[in-house]
Amino acid sequence: MYRRLLASLLRWTLRLDVGINRVYPADFNPLYYTGGLSNLFLTILILSGLFLFFYYVPSYNEAYTTVQYISERVPYGQIIRGIHRYSADGFMIVILLHFFRNWFTERFRFSRDEPWISGMMLLVFAGFIGVTGYVLVWDQRAELLVVMTGNALAAIPGVGGWLRNLLFGGPGLTNLLLPRMLFLHVGPAVLLYVLLWWHYVRLRHPKVWPPAVWTLFSLGVVLLLSGLIPAASQPQASPTTPPRQLAVDWLFLLPYVSLKYLTPLWLIVLATVIIVYGLYIPYQLPETRAELGLRESGIAQVIDANCTGCELCYYDCPYNAIVMAPSPHPGVTKAAQARKLLAIVLESRCVECGICIGACPFEALELPHFLEQDVQAKVLAACRS
Amino acid sequence: MPELGPPPKSQSQSAPAPDVLARAAGPGAAARRPKIVGFLCDWAVSADGIVREDGTMRDLPNVTLIKVPCSGFIRPSWLEFALKNGADGTFVCGCPLGDCFNRLGNNLIQDRVTQMRRRLERQKIQPDRVGTIYYGLHEQEQFVAAVREFSDRVAQLPAPPPPPARRPAGVSPAKPSDGSPPGPTPAPEEP
Numbered sequence: 251m252y253r254r255l256l257a258s259l260l261r262w263t264l265r266l267d268v269g270i271n272r273v274y275p276a277d278f279n280p281l282y283y284t285g286g287l288s289n290l291f292l293t294i295l296i297l298s299g300l301f302l303f304f305y306y307v308p309s310y311n312e313a314y315t316t317v318q319y320i321s322e323r324v325p326y327g328q329i330i331r332g333i334h335r336y337s338a339d340g341f342m343i344v345i346l347l348h349f350f351r352n353w354f355t356e357r358f359r360f361s362r363d364e365p366w367i368s369g370m371m372l373l374v375f376a377g378f379i380g381v382t383g384y385v386l387v388w389d390q391r392a393e394l395l396v397v398m399t400g401n402a403l404a405a406i407p408g409v410g411g412w413l414r415n416l417l418f419g420g421p422g423l424t425n426l427l428l429p430r431m432l433f434l435h436v437g438p439a440v441l442l443y444v445l446l447w448w449h450y451v452r453l454r455h456p457k458v459w460p461p462a463v464w465t466l467f468s469l470g471v472v473l474l475l476s477g478l479i480p481a482a483s484q485p486q487a488s489p490t491t492p493p494r495q496l497a498v499d500w501l502f503l504l505p506y507v508s509l510k511y512l513t514p515l516w517l518i519v520l521a522t523v524i525i526v527y528g529l530y531i532p533y534q535l536p537e538t539r540a541e542l543g544l545r546e547s548g549i550a551q552v553i554d555a556n557c558t559g560c561e562l563c564y565y566d567c568p569y570n571a572i573v574m575a576p577s578p579h580p581g582v583t584k585a586a587q588a589r590k591l592l593a594i595v596l597e598s599r600c601v602e603c604g605i606c607i608g609a610c611p612f613e614a615l616e617l618p619h620f621l622e623q624d625v626q627a628k629v630l631a632a633c634r635s
Numbered sequence: 636m637p638e639l640g641p642p643p644k645s646q647s648q649s650a651p652a653p654d655v656l657a658r659a660a661g662p663g664a665a666a667r668r669p670k671i672v673g674f675l676c677d678w679a680v681s682a683d684g685i686v687r688e689d690g691t692m693r694d695l696p697n698v699t700l701i702k703v704p705c706s707g708f709i710r711p712s713w714l715e716f717a718l719k720n721g722a723d724g725t726f727v728c729g730c731p732l733g734d735c736f737n738r739l740g741n742n743l744i745q746d747r748v749t750q751m752r753r754r755l756e757r758q759k760i761q762p763d764r765v766g767t768i769y770y771g772l773h774e775q776e777q778f779v780a781a782v783r784e785f786s787d788r789v790a791q792l793p794a795p796p797p798p799p800a801r802r803p804a805g806v807s808p809a810k811p812s813d814g815s816p817p818g819p820t821p822a823p824e825e826p
Contacts, residue, residue, distance in 0.1 A: 264771045267734065276769075282733040357736070455739060544677055547704055566707070568738035603737040604708030608744065617704070625701065625713055632672045632690065632699035633721035 252534070259354040283460040284348035290465055291341035292442065294472065298334040299439070306386070308428040313388040314486045321482070332476020338380055340472060342501045345373055353531060360601040361452075361569070363532035368448040370528045375438045375445065380502035382435040388428065391497050393487035396423065398496075398506055402514035423489065452599055454570050539602075547602045548618035552593050555582035556614035559591030563606035563615055571599035572606060585612060669723035669789040671698040673782065674713075676706040676729045678736035680770045680778040694779055695786060706730070707740030711751040714765050718755075724789035726766035728778065734771070741769060761792050 270279050280287065305324060307316045320327040349369065352358065358366040381399075385392045396418065403414040411421075417434075419426025450456045459465070484497060498507055509517055539546050550571075558581065564572045577592040593614070595606075606615045607622075616622060675682060682700065685693055692698045703709060706729030714725045727748065729741035745767055752762035766785045770778040 261773055264773055267731065267771065268774065271731065276732045276734075279733060355736070453738070544704070545702075566739070566743055568740070601737065603705040603740060604703065605705055605737060605740050605743060608707045608710050608740075608747065610710075617708075620704070622710070622713075625703075626716055628690075628701045629672055629713060629717045629722070630720055632701065633670060633717060635689065635691070635699065 256354065256356070256535075260356070263351060263354045278461050278463060280460070280464055281347065281351060283457060283464060284344050284351060286457045286460040287344040287464065287468065288341055288348060289446075289458050290460055290468055291337045291344060294337040294469070295334060295341060296439065298330050298337070299436075301330050302334060303436070306432070308386070308432040310388075310423070310425055310428060313386065313428050314483065317387050317483055321480075328480050329473070329476050332479075332481040333472050335481035336472045336475045337468075338383065339501055340468060342376060342380065345376055349373060356535075358532035359535075361571075361599050362601065364452055365449055366532045367529055368445050370525070372442060372445050372449065373528075374525060375442060377502060379435055379438050379442075382431050382438075384499070384502065385431045386428065386435055387483050388487050389484035390487050391484050393423070394496055395503075395506065396427065398509060402509070402517060405514035406518060407515075452569050452571075454565070454568055545620060547604065547620040549597050549600045549602060550595050550604065550606050550615055551618050552595060553614045553616065554592070556586055556612050557581055557589065557593050558583075558586045558612050558614070559589035559593070560612070561591065561593075562611065563593055563609045566609035567606050568603070569599050569601060571596050571601075583612070586614075668697040669786060670721060671695075671782075671786050671789065672717040672722045672725045673698055673700045674706070674709050674725070674727045675700045675702050676727075676736075676740070677702055677704055679706065679728050679730045679772070680775055681772050685775055685779060692779070692782065695783060698782055698786060705737045705740040706735070707737065707743045709744055709747075711747045711754075714748070714751065715755070718760060718764055723792075724764040724766070724785065726768055726782070726785055728768045728770065731769050731771050763792060764789055 267279065267281060270281060274280075276282075302320060305316055305320045305327070307313060317331075320331055322328070324330075352366070352369070381395065385395055400414045400418060400421075403417065404410045406413065415421065417430070418424065419430050450458075460468070496503070496506060500507075505517060505521060508520075512520065559574065559577055561574055564574050573594050573596060574591040575594050577589050580587045581589055593606075602617060604617050604620070607617060609615075613622065682702065686700055687693055690699045690701065692700060706727050709727055714727070717725045727744050729744060730736055732741055732745065735741045748765055748767050752765060755762045755765065766788075768778065768781045768785065770781070
């Protein structure tokens with residue numbers, strides 16, 4: 251059932267690609283660069299966020315005023331605030347595109363679960379940072395968010411009240427609330443870069459940046475939006491007039507909208523289930539290669555005698571599965587005798603794609619169950635038939 | 636909006652337009668069926684329904700497909716090996732450029748084939764006998780059309796001169812009386 255659903259989703263994803271490739275050259279297909287685009291939006295967010303950080307005061311009485319000051323008095327403040335606001339939306343959109351695309355094209359298979367899991371964490375933290383950003387503005391929506399989050403957390407049996415006090419610095423609206431929110435906005439943003447390191451550590455030559463034309467396009471859209479639809483606060487939060495209506499942002503505040511239909515406890519259970527399921531996706535299909543109709547090629551093996559330490563496989567392995575170590579002894583062939591380095595395959599990272607075999611000009615790497623002579627025998631059989 | 640042309644032309648990048656060669660070689664040349672060896676990535680075009688039991692293609696019996704784990708797995712020397720052992724043309728089929736399942740495989744093989752074409756030129760082998768084709772999982776029709784186009788193009792190439800690279804075993808100047816075939820591990824020399 252899940253298998254069939256995934257197959258049809260893959261079919262539609264590839265059909266969409268074919269359609270886009272008809273319009274753009276394949277090198278510029280934006281769907282091939284969703285990862286790079288999210289990195290671009292993250293960079294815009296960090297730079298514009300630094301600008302806003304210079305002016306923002308996280309105190310109960312001044313937060314709203316400083317945000318208004320940025321919008322009205324600081325030169326280009328309104329534009330920068332709009333850029334921060336709309337590139338956050340763009341960030342979330344391209345992250346979700348990246349998530350769904352890699353899910354449907356099954357790019358979590360074999361030893362690629364670590365990029366998947368770090369990516370799930372990046373997604374969760376990006377959503378969390380978005381919500382804390384809405385609180386920092388400290389308008390009526392922010393107050394409502396705090397109340398709703400507090401109620402939802404308090405609904406957890408046992409640790410609920412403790413969790414709420416940990417997050418907000420006490421029951422109700424306290425002076426600790428906004429400094430804490432500011433930290434929870436900026437701190438996880440730094441954490442995103444730590445997670446990104448984890449996301450990239452198994453990738454060589456990751457596509458961290460989109461082509462220039464998409465960079466300019468994204469910048470242009472964000473600038474245009476912040477000029478045309480200025481990011482604005484709602485009326486200031488005040489305890490005397492508690493807000494009734496939540497101004498909806500469908501990207502970040504979807505869980506709060508669903509509180510209309512769910513009890514807080516159910517929402518928390520549902521969110522936990524969704525996140526845990528997301529982390530479980532790579533392990534949901536424990537199909538072996540035989541079940542997939544693929545041969546068992548085996549982990550790539552270095553032939554010690556032939557390796558010259560030239561590093562070509564090290565540069566070409568897309569998963570960083572090959573490391574160069576100081577050679578403990580010279581090789582056997584003439585070219586390998588003067589080597590300083592020796593290639594070593596990290597088995598936990600190898601996906602048996604064989605790209606290192608194509609990279610090696612010295613026949614020093616092989617897939618143990620699909621040797622060069624097997625390929626040559628097949629070629630000879632094909633030529634003779 | 637600029638018209639980019641049909642997909643086969645825009646995607647098989649490393650070969651000139653077929654009609655130019657068709658005019659050069661004349662109409663009768665296509666009748667000769669060239670022997671083609673193709674390397675097909677497991678994650679690119681699905682082989683279901685287009686390949687027979689023995690690996691030849693259902694629509695093009697002169698084309699044999701060899702499945703490999705990734706297009707980047709292929710050593711250019713294997714393409715050369717096929718050409719020197721009787722194949723008239725070889726091609727590699729990978730996922731669409733930029734969308735390799737293994738991230739970089741098809742870009743790498745594209746680079747390697749480009750380098751290899753220069754090497755073939757120096758060996759007096761027409762570089763158009765080597766091609767690259769990039770199609771995704773479900774683009775079987777386009778793939779078959781592209782292979783047919785490649786096959787026709789190879790058929791119209793003039794026959795290569797007898798290759799001097801592979802010396803007949805009996806007339807080797809190094810060992811005139813030795814009948815052992817040339818290979819990477821030479822027979823031990825006699826005193």
